[in-house]
Amino acid sequence: MERPVTEADLTFEHVPETDQAFENALEKARTGERLTVDDAIELLTTGTDTDGIDDARKELVLEAADHRRADVVGEEVTFVANLNNNVTTACNVGCLFCNFKDAAHTFERETAVQTAGFTKTPEESREIVTDAVSRGIYEVTSVSGLHPAFALDEEHREILDSHPDPKEINYKPPERYETDPETYAAQLEAMSVDGVHVHSMTPEEAYHAKRGTDWSYEEVYSRLADAGLDTVPGTAAEILVDEVRDVICPGKITTDGWLEAMEAAATVGLGLTATIMYGHVENEAHRAMHLERVRELQERVDGAITEFVPLSFIHQNTPLFEHGVVDGGASQAEDELMIAVSRLFLDNIDHIQSSWVKYGDEAGLKMLHCGADDFMGTILSEEITKRAGGEFGEFRSVADYVELISSIGRVPVERSTDYETRRVVDPAASSFGPELGPKADGTPLLAGGERPVSADD
Numbered sequence: 490m491e492r493p494v495t496e497a498d499l500t501f502e503h504v505p506e507t508d509q510a511f512e513n514a515l516e517k518a519r520t521g522e523r524l525t526v527d528d529a530i531e532l533l534t535t536g537t538d539t540d541g542i543d544d545a546r547k548e549l550v551l552e553a554a555d556h557r558r559a560d561v562v563g564e565e566v567t568f569v570a571n572l573n574n575n576v577t578t579a580c581n582v583g584c585l586f587c588n589f590k591d592a593a594h595t596f597e598r599e600t601a602v603q604t605a606g607f608t609k610t611p612e613e614s615r616e617i618v619t620d621a622v623s624r625g626i627y628e629v630t631s632v633s634g635l636h637p638a639f640a641l642d643e644e645h646r647e648i649l650d651s652h653p654d655p656k657e658i659n660y661k662p663p664e665r666y667e668t669d670p671e672t673y674a675a676q677l678e679a680m681s682v683d684g685v686h687v688h689s690m691t692p693e694e695a696y697h698a699k700r701g702t703d704w705s706y707e708e709v710y711s712r713l714a715d716a717g718l719d720t721v722p723g724t725a726a727e728i729l730v731d732e733v734r735d736v737i738c739p740g741k742i743t744t745d746g747w748l749e750a751m752e753a754a755a756t757v758g759l760g761l762t763a764t765i766m767y768g769h770v771e772n773e774a775h776r777a778m779h780l781e782r783v784r785e786l787q788e789r790v791d792g793a794i795t796e797f798v799p800l801s802f803i804h805q806n807t808p809l810f811e812h813g814v815v816d817g818g819a820s821q822a823e824d825e826l827m828i829a830v831s832r833l834f835l836d837n838i839d840h841i842q843s844s845w846v847k848y849g850d851e852a853g854l855k856m857l858h859c860g861a862d863d864f865m866g867t868i869l870s871e872e873i874t875k876r877a878g879g880e881f882g883e884f885r886s887v888a889d890y891v892e893l894i895s896s897i898g899r900v901p902v903e904r905s906t907d908y909e910t911r912r913v914v915d916p917a918a919s920s921f922g923p924e925l926g927p928k929a930d931g932t933p934l935l936a937g938g939e940r941p942v943s944a945d946d
């Protein structure tokens with residue numbers, strides 16, 4: 490039997506070697522001079538002249554990033570009152586870092602196996618969003634598996650139904666499945682309750698929504714915008730270097746494909762976020778190259794990217810870990826440096842998000858001293874990290890946010906998705922709830938003793 494590939498076997502063209510000195514890179518970071526990829530590598534590694542992370546040097550990088558954060562956005566820490574409503578876990582793309590997915594055949598009517606996943610109809614999505622909006626949320630984030638029956642809209646359905654080789658384009662008609670997710674357009678329309686902001690359709694999902702057609706990403710995103718899409722989550726980015734994608738997500742679109750989709754979304758007027766999913770097989774050169782690609786994209790889209798979100802790889806239940814390709818995720822020191830160098834390198838993106846889902850509360854708060862200024866959202870439901878083995882839950886209340894953010898001497902601010910609408914929360918108030926939503930009246934999202942919604946229930 491062949492031994493599975495391990496991290497030690499991987500030979501990459503790009504490795505963390507530079508002609509730059511750590512001290513020079515740090516000086517540029519402090520004075521605000523634009524950093525190069527080599528500078529970023531020096532900062533992420535705390536110097537390629539030594540092995541491992543040097544604690545004293547790390548502190549200097551974190552300090553420079555914390556100063557930059559204070560200069561750019563001040564002392565406010567933002568959060569959004571949102572809901573995650575992921576439509577389906579059915580997916581055959583096979584990314585090796587992902588345990589959110591369930592093999593699509595397990596969702597079929599004629600199957601002996603009972604699927605461990607879920608698919609929601611548009612009616613079910615609407616019910617879930619309606620309940621959350623009535624509680625006070627004003628953003629719904631929806632990212633899903635690439636269900637083979639999904640079509641963009643009715644016209645796309647006709648094209649898919651008459652395709653000569655549906656298998657080749659990853660299409661099976663909805664009749665084959667126990668539950669019909671219908672179309673992306675129907676889901677977006679269903680989720681557009683009372684003007685809630687719909688944050689959905691990653692570049693990978695947009696690719697799925699155009700399969701079997703010659704439609705451009707602009708055509709796709711403009712149809713999706715007509716159906717109710719407001720902004721696009723820049724996940725599916727993973728590491729924007731193809732030699733890494735070839736290892737962790739060979740079935741996904743390429744770096745160029747991802748960039749093309751994001752640019753098209755911005756062209757039709759949609760706002761964007763951007764992410765990096767790090768801490769698996771990649772090295773610091775890849776992280777630095779990723780940052781450069783995002784910074785260049787932000788120039789091309791004229792500032793449409795509102796925030797950058799470093800997503801630390803959750804390893805426990807994933808194929809990469811189970812097959813011994815990696816032996817864990819990023820260390821806390823690597824997490825801190827990833828946040829700090831994102832702040833220092835991305836001089837054209839104002840907001841850096843600390844994800845409590847990935848880091849937990851304690852480390853998540855620490856990130857707010859390393860360059861981050863946003864602490865994510867209330868989300869009410871979480872499946873991606875939970876299924877990968879993450880342990881930090883799926884809900885934070887406005888009261889949790891106020892307590893956590895105040896505990897480190899910063900100012901809690903409720904924000905809209907695009908950061909344009911903001912409300913400073915008074916920590917002395919007697920109770921806390923969202924106030925920016927169409928139905929938000931300041932009462933808590935959940936009543937005492939209530940549990941957040943969960944797809945497992």
Ligand SMILES: C[S@@+](CC[C@H](N)C(=O)[O-])C[C@H]1O[C@@H](n2cnc3c(N)ncnc32)[C@H](O)[C@@H]1O
Nearest residue numbers: 586587589632633691693724725766802803877
């Ligand atoms: C699960 S996918 C859902 C949307 C869609 N299927 C796609 O790939 O774009 C959304 C993102 O979750 C993140 N993710 C998945 N598994 C993860 C893990 N084990 N640790 C950290 N992030 C993960 C990845 O960055 C991925 O792009």
Ligand SMILES: Nc1c(NC[C@H](O)[C@H](O)[C@H](O)CO)[nH]c(=O)[nH]c1=O
Nearest residue numbers: 569573630798844846847865866906
């Ligand atoms: N970092 C994570 C996020 N971030 C997205 C936010 O919740 C929000 O949608 C965005 O800031 C736009 O306002 N969401 C997750 O579900 N998991 C994360 O780890």
Ligand SMILES: N[C@@H](Cc1ccc(O)cc1)C(=O)O
Nearest residue numbers: 632722723724762798800873
């Ligand atoms: N859903 C992603 C996180 C995410 C979603 C939307 C964003 O805009 C950014 C990040 C995850 O849990 O990994």
Ligand code: SF4
Nearest residue numbers: 580582583584587590
């Ligand atoms: S990351 Fe997205 S595309 Fe990849 S397997 Fe998971 S759900 Fe499917």
